[in-house]
Structure formats: structure tokens, C-alpha cells
Amino acid sequence: MSVFSIVWDVFAIIILVLLMMALVVVVWMYIADVRQTQHTIKRNYPVIGRFRYIFEHLGQFFRQYFYAMDREEMPFNRAQRSWVYRAAKKVDGTLAFGSTVNTHQPCTVLFVAHPFPTLTEDSASASLVTVGPYCREPYTTDAFFNISAMSFGAISRPAVQALSHGAAKSGCWLNTGEGGLSPYHLEGGCDLVFQIGSAKYGVRDGQGHLDDARLKSIAEHAQVKMVEIKISQGAKPGKGGILPAVKVTEEIASTRGIPVGEDSISPNGHPDIRNVDQLLDRIQHIRELTGKPVGFKLVVGGTSFFDDMCAAIVHRGAREAAPDFISLDSGDGGTGAAPQSLLDHAGLNIRETLPLVIDKLKEYDLKGRISVIASGKLITPVDVAWALCVGADFVVSARGPMFALGCIQAMQCNKNTCPTGITTHDPSLQKGLDPALKADRVANYVLSMEQEVGVIAHSCGVREARELSRRHARIVTELGQSVPMDEFYSKAAEQNPVFRRPD
Ligand SMILES: Cc1cc2nc3c(=O)[nH]c(=O)nc-3n(C[C@H](O)[C@H](O)[C@H](O)COP(=O)(O)O)c2cc1C
Numbered sequence: 001m002s003v004f005s006i007v008w009d010v011f012a013i014i015i016l017v018l019l020m021m022a023l024v025v026v027v028w029m030y031i032a033d034v035r036q037t038q039h040t041i042k043r044n045y046p047v048i049g050r051f052r053y054i055f056e057h058l059g060q061f062f063r064q065y066f067y068a069m070d071r072e073e074m075p076f077n078r079a080q081r082s083w084v085y086r087a088a089k090k091v092d093g094t095l096a097f098g099s100t101v102n103t104h105q106p107c108t109v110l111f112v113a114h115p116f117p118t119l120t121e122d123s124a125s126a127s128l129v130t131v132g133p134y135c136r137e138p139y140t141t142d143a144f145f146n147i148s149a150m151s152f153g154a155i156s157r158p159a160v161q162a163l164s165h166g167a168a169k170s171g172c173w174l175n176t177g178e179g180g181l182s183p184y185h186l187e188g189g190c191d192l193v194f195q196i197g198s199a200k201y202g203v204r205d206g207q208g209h210l211d212d213a214r215l216k217s218i219a220e221h222a223q224v225k226m227v228e229i230k231i232s233q234g235a236k237p238g239k240g241g242i243l244p245a246v247k248v249t250e251e252i253a254s255t256r257g258i259p260v261g262e263d264s265i266s267p268n269g270h271p272d273i274r275n276v277d278q279l280l281d282r283i284q285h286i287r288e289l290t291g292k293p294v295g296f297k298l299v300v301g302g303t304s305f306f307d308d309m310c311a312a313i314v315h316r317g318a319r320e321a322a323p324d325f326i327s328l329d330s331g332d333g334g335t336g337a338a339p340q341s342l343l344d345h346a347g348l349n350i351r352e353t354l355p356l357v358i359d360k361l362k363e364y365d366l367k368g369r370i371s372v373i374a375s376g377k378l379i380t381p382v383d384v385a386w387a388l389c390v391g392a393d394f395v396v397s398a399r400g401p402m403f404a405l406g407c408i409q410a411m412q413c414n415k416n417t418c419p420t421g422i423t424t425h426d427p428s429l430q431k432g433l434d435p436a437l438k439a440d441r442v443a444n445y446v447l448s449m450e451q452e453v454g455v456i457a458h459s460c461g462v463r464e465a466r467e468l469s470r471r472h473a474r475i476v477t478e479l480g481q482s483v484p485m486d487e488f489y490s491k492a493a494e495q496n497p498v499f500r501r502p503d
Pocket of ligand 1: 148149150151154155176177178179195230232233234241297329330332333334335336375376377378379396397398399400413423
């Protein structure tokens with residue numbers, strides 16, 4: 001018998017065994033499917049019905065890579081993501097042939113190109129803004145694009161490390177998110193905004209109340225520049241932070257001050273802040289305690305909240321009583337985990353609320369006192385320039401920097417299975433995320449953003465990004481023609497009873 005025929009026989013036996021095993025598995029699946037009562041499709045179409053679940057899962061990947069057009073995916077389309085990826089990798093950002101944007105589409109933003117754009121030699125770097133001018137330690141920065149809140153817990157250790165170093169390299173701030181302050185936030189040496197969520201993670205006492213001593217010691221870190229009270233988050237207004245038990249590791253539990261391996265669910269609001277007066281009291285208390293600028297974050301829901309708040313501030317005195325900043329999040333903001341109903345349908349969009357809130361603050365003469373920070377899918381230079389034109393002092397983003405970290409929009413932040421290591425605590429998935437390399441990517445992204453918003457400003461004939469105003473942009477209406485941004489928003493405000501002053 002030749003060697004060839006022995007190998008052939010062995011091969012044939014292996015194939016036969018595998019076929020037999022496959023047959024046994026199919027028979028086993030068949031019996032299991034017809035006997036179960038949970039899934040109609042599997043019961044009616046045993047074995048073959050299983051392909052539905054496989055294809056449903058694979059469909060999201062196929063759509064992303066093969067079928068979805070450049071500008072049709074949600075939450076972020078390929079064109080948006082590609083801009084961030086190119087910026088983060090510092091590869092050629094130019095495109096060829098022409099725009100793929102349909103500029104007749106209503107709400108498209110068109111910048112008012114000046115016939116004599118600002119020459120490079122006449123351009124300037126972004127001007128400085130001081131937040132909280134009346135507190136003991138005001139915060140002054142020129143960075144108009146910064147990293148929004150993402151808690152340690154929702155995102156992984158290497159992701160926080162990369163963001164911390166990346167923020168330091170690019171000179172922007174990093175918001176800690178509601179999961180407390182960890183050594184990884186401090187590691188890169190960047191400026192930090194410390195966020196207090198409704199569970200007061202990291203600054204809570206045994207009963208979950210704010211522990212002044214803990215907050216004071218956190219605020220004593222020189223890197224902590226401001227304190228933000230999270231009233232609500234765009235993706236889930238009326239729902240607190242949700243961190244599934246699988247993500248509550250020992251380290252995360254100790255940073256938050258909670259038990260290991262149990263779901264970490266924050267209350268759906270602050271038990272100690274139930275009205276405007278309590279909010280202003282809290283802000284004043286924390287500002288006195290820490291000496292640093294204090295503000296709050298919320299998504300606007302269309303109540304008379306802003307009138308009530310502004311009237312109360314004016315009554316108490318803007319210098320002492322006003323929040324130093326307001327972070328306005330968008331109803332379509334991102335999250336680590338949220339119920340679909342809130343994710344999809346609760347809270348107004350930043351495109352609607354930013355102009356209305358800015359105008360409301362101007363109406364009460366508070367715009368100069370309260371800085372406005374805008375967020376919600378503002379991840380490309382056009383989005384950021386839009387917000388600056390409207391009147392925002394700062395823009396922050398969470399998912400933009402996530403793309404810079406390598407996020408592929410796998411939409412698995414609520415599980416422990418993020419394939420890019422950003423929102424998982426599984427070491428085997430985290431190993432692909434090199435904090436040193438990704439810190440450079442984050443820094444490149446932030447710096448490219450600043451640079452390209454500057455390019456838009458120069459095209460509009462002003463020297464730097466912060467000189468952009470409403471006269472530098474136009475908005476396309478339903479007729480397919482554009483009108484000046486100012487006119488567009490005043491008309492929208494007139495028609496919007498949500499923000500009309502109560503009689
Ligand atoms: C993974 C993840 C975690 C987040 N964690 C927080 C948080 O702890 N606190 C908070 O106020 N917002 C949190 N957010 C919301 C963002 O800070 C931001 O407001 C929102 O995503 C809108 O910005 P974007 O569109 O640039 O992502 C989180 C978002 C993501 C994607």
C-alpha cells in the first residue's frame with residue numbers, strides 16, 4: 001500500500017467522521033427546534049430557521065461595509081467617520097472631484113465665503129475664554145473643542161488613558177463622566193472637568209449623598225478645572241447611568257464607591273435637586289466648597305425651565321448665583337447604555353436648542369456670564385463651526401474621540417464585547433488598544449479639528465474660529481434656498497412656543 005493511499009484513506013475517514021458528526025448535530029438541532037416553544041420560526045422551520053438570527057446579526061456588518069451609501073448610516077455615516085479617521089491618522093484630508101452633499105437639502109449649513117478670505121499671515125490662534133470669572137480659581141482656555149463625558153466603567157482603562165494623554169497633547173479638556181475620578185484620568189496631565197451624576201459616584205457617602213470632604217479632595221487636584229452636575233444626558237433624559245454588572249470590575253467599583261459585580265444604576269434624577277432654586281443652591285455650594293467654576297449638563301425638553309432659571313438668577317444676582325457654564329446635550333447624543341424609547345425619542349436636538357438657549361440667555365443679559373458648551377453629533381469641522389456661529393463658547397464630543405480611538409460603530413457599548421477594546425473590560429479585547437498610539441490619534445483629531453474650523457473661519461473672512469458668528473452662515477430652507485442663519489433662527493423661535501416668554 002502506497003503512502004498516498006494511506007493518506008487518502010485517513011483523509012476519507014476524517015471527512016466521513018465529520019459528516020457523521022454534522023448529521024448528528026443537525027438531527028439534534030432539529031429535535032431541539034421542534035420541541036422548544038420559545039421561537040415560532042425555529043419551531044415551524046427547524047434548523048433552517050436558525051439562519052435568520054445569524055443573518056440578522058451579520059447584516060449590520062454587511063450593510064456598513066457593502067450596502068450603506070456614504071451618507072446614509074446612523075448614528076454616524078461613513079463620510080463623517082472617515083473624516084475623523086483621516087484626521088486621527090493625520091493622512092491627506094483632501095477629497096477629489098466634487099461634493100457628495102446635496103446642498104439643496106433643508107437645514108444644510110452653508111458658510112458665507114468672503115470674497116477676500118483672511119490670509120494665512122493675518123490669521124490668529126483661537127482667543128481665550130474664561131469660565132467662572134468670579135470664583136476663586138476661574139478656568140481660562142483657548143481650546144474650543146474638548147472631550148465630552150464618558151465614565152470609567154462605560155469605557156475601559158486603556159481608553160481613558162489614551163484620552164487623558166491625547167487631551168494633554170492637544171491642550172483640550174477631558175470630562176470624567178459620572179463614574180468618578182480614576183488615576184487613569186490624571187495620568188496624562190490634561191485639564192479635567194469632574195462630573196457629578198445623580199449617584200454621586202466617587203463623591204458619595206454611605207447613603208449615596210454628596211460627601212463634601214470627598215468632593216473637596218478631588219477638586220484639590222490642580223488638573224480638575226471645573227465641576228459639572230449632570231442633570232440629564234441627551235441619550236436618556238430621566239434615566240440615570242446604567243452600567244451592567246459584567247462591567248463592574250473591582251477597580252471600577254472602588255472608583256465609584258459601589259459593590260463589585262452588581263448592576264450600577266444611578267437614580268433617574270438628583271434626589272437633592274428637585275427645582276431651580278435647589279439647583280442654584282447646589283451650584284453655589286459646590287463653587288464655594290471647591291473654588292472652581294461649576295455648571296450643569298442637560299438636554300432641553302421644552303419646558304419653561306430656562307425662563308424660570310434665568311429669572312431666578314437675575315433675582316439672586318448673576319455674579320453669585322449663575323452657573324458658570326451650561327452643557328447642552330442633544331436628544332440624539334450617545335451613551336454606554338439606554339432604553340430605546342429615550343434614546344430615540346426623548347429630548348430635543350441641539351440643532352434646535354442651541355440657538356434658542358443662546359437667545360434666551362441674551363434676553364436675560366446672561367450670555368456673557370454663563371459659558372455655553374454644546375454637544376451632540378458635532379464631530380466634524382462643519383458641525384463645530386456651526387455651533388460656534390450660533391454662539392457656543394465650546395463644543396464637546398464623546399463619539400468623535402471614540403472614533404479617533406478606533407471605534408467602528410459596532411454598537412456594543414452596553415455589552416462587554418466591544419471589538420475595539422474601548423467599552424469593554426475584557427483584557428483579550430483591550431489588548432488591541434495601545435494607549436500610547438491612540439493618544440496620538442486623539443491629539444491629531446483635536447488638533448485637525450481646530451485647524452480645519454480655522455480654515456472655515458478664514459474662508460468667511462475672520463481671523464480665528466471664535467470670531468465666527470451668525471452672519472457667517474446661512475441655512476437652506478424647504479424651498480431649497482438659503483437664508484441668513486440669524487433670520488432662520490429668529491423665525492424658528494417665533495414659531496416655537498416652547499421658548500416663548502410666559503405672559
Ligand atoms: C460610551 C459613552 C459613555 C458616556 N458616558 C457619559 C457620562 O458618564 N456622563 C454624561 O454626562 N454623558 C455621557 N455620555 C454622553 C456624552 O458625553 C455626550 O453628551 C453625547 O454622547 C453627545 O456627544 P457625541 O454626539 O459627540 O457623542 C456618554 C456617551 C458615550 C458614547
